[in-house]
Amino acid sequence: MAFQNVISISGGKDSTAMLLLALERGTPSLLPVFADTGHEHPQTYEYITYLEQALGIEIRRVKADFTNDFERKRNFIANNWPDDLKERGMKALEKTTGIPFLDLAILKGRFPSTKAKFCTGELKSLPIQQQVELPLLRDGHRVISWQGVRKEESLARRNLPHSQLLDLGIIAYRPILEWTVEEVFALHRKHRIEPNPLYSQGMSRVGCMPCINARKGEMAEISNRFPEVIERMAEWEQIVSQGSKRGCATFWPARGASEVTLERHGIHSVVDWSRTSRGGRQFDLIASTEGPLCSSVYGLCE
Ligand code: SF4
Incomplete structure (x- = not known):
């Protein structure tokens, strides 16, 4: 039975380091996959293409279809x-x-949130599973799913094993579990691969723009550098509100608000709040903490 090594690439530093490690080891039957949420920054799409050209590989794109x-x-x-x-x-x-x-x-009829994180599963795990891993399993392959998670990222990831048998017989493999962020960037330098340029533009993680896990300071940075992202989110709030039974859907749920409106709780008010030094209206952001990022243990989101 032939093994297939499926490597989930997010465009972030950890999954890139994992890909470099797999190539360095000469891993056979390598299948790098990028799950496109349609909500990434253009620089991330360009970075995926850069990786393909710089490394001479093909990265398969998959997308959820609803x-x-x-x-x-x-x-x-x-x-x-x-x-x-x-x-x-x-x-x-x-x-x-x-x-x-x-x-x-x-x-x-709503956006995902830190308390209702349905995005990673629906937009990343499932498309990779349905469009890549299941067909491989059906063809009789053993599937090894490489996951670029590191223990120092979050409590949820601290107790993960290096390898694990998952549902459907897929084997999870986490080769950079013990790595530090310095080691991750060192491998980039060793192979002369640039990290995603978003890291040098104030972003602490690479994924959706913005991610539901964005911090307060990150939102201020995004609004300053990429105002078009904020405008796109404002437009999406209008669109999603139309499909919401209560007629209003904000990107971040407002804490404790009895009546939610786009004017008072939409993305523009989150941006205004993100520019305050302290206090002000609180939104459901992992705002001013250094807490865990995406809770996914599969490393699909940074
Ligand atoms: S990057 Fe953030 S918003 Fe995007 S799927 Fe992952 S957790 Fe959700």
């Missing part, structure tokens, strides 16, 4: 929503946008 889920939700709305809301809901779900992150939010 077309069938939209149809199911339309049927649900038709049969269950009050008459005065049906038209708005049906229109919002008329067709998918082709942007997985946005489609998922429209479908759920």
Whole structure:
């Protein structure tokens, strides 16, 4: 039975280091995969292409497709929503946008959050599993899923084993579990591979832009450097609100607010708050802490 080494690439430093390690070792049957959420910064897309060219490899892109889920939700709305809301809901779900992150939010009628982290699973784990790993298993391969997680990233990752048998018989392999961030960047330098340029632009992690785990300072940095990202999020808040039964969906849920509006709690007010030194209205950000990043133990999000 042939082994296939599936390496999930996020465009971040850890998964890049893991890829470099796999290439350095001459790992056979290597299959690097990038799960595109449609919510990455353009520099990350360029970085994936840069890696392909610099390393002479191909990185497969996969994307979640919610077309069938939209149809199911339309049927649900038709049969269950009050008459005065049906038209708005049906229109919002008329067709998918082709942007997985946005489609998922429209479908759920809300954005993912630090307390409802459905994004990693739906946008990264599942597409890789369904489009890459399951077909390999069906063809009789053993699948080794390389995961670029490090213990020092979070408590959740501290007790992970180096290898583990997962559902469906997939073997998780975590070769950089003990590595420090210095070792990660050292491997980049050794192979003359530039890290994703977003790290030198105030970003502590590379993933969705912004990630639901963004910190307060990071949001201030994003709004200063990439105002177009904030405008895109404002537009998405309008779109997702249309598919939300209560008519309002903000990127970050406001803590303790009895009545939520885009004007008072939308992305622009989060940006205003992110520029305050302390106090002010609190949003559901891992704002001023140095806490864990994505809770996924699979290393699909930094
Ligand atoms: S945890 Fe962050 S990077 Fe990962 S899918 Fe969710 S928003 Fe994107």
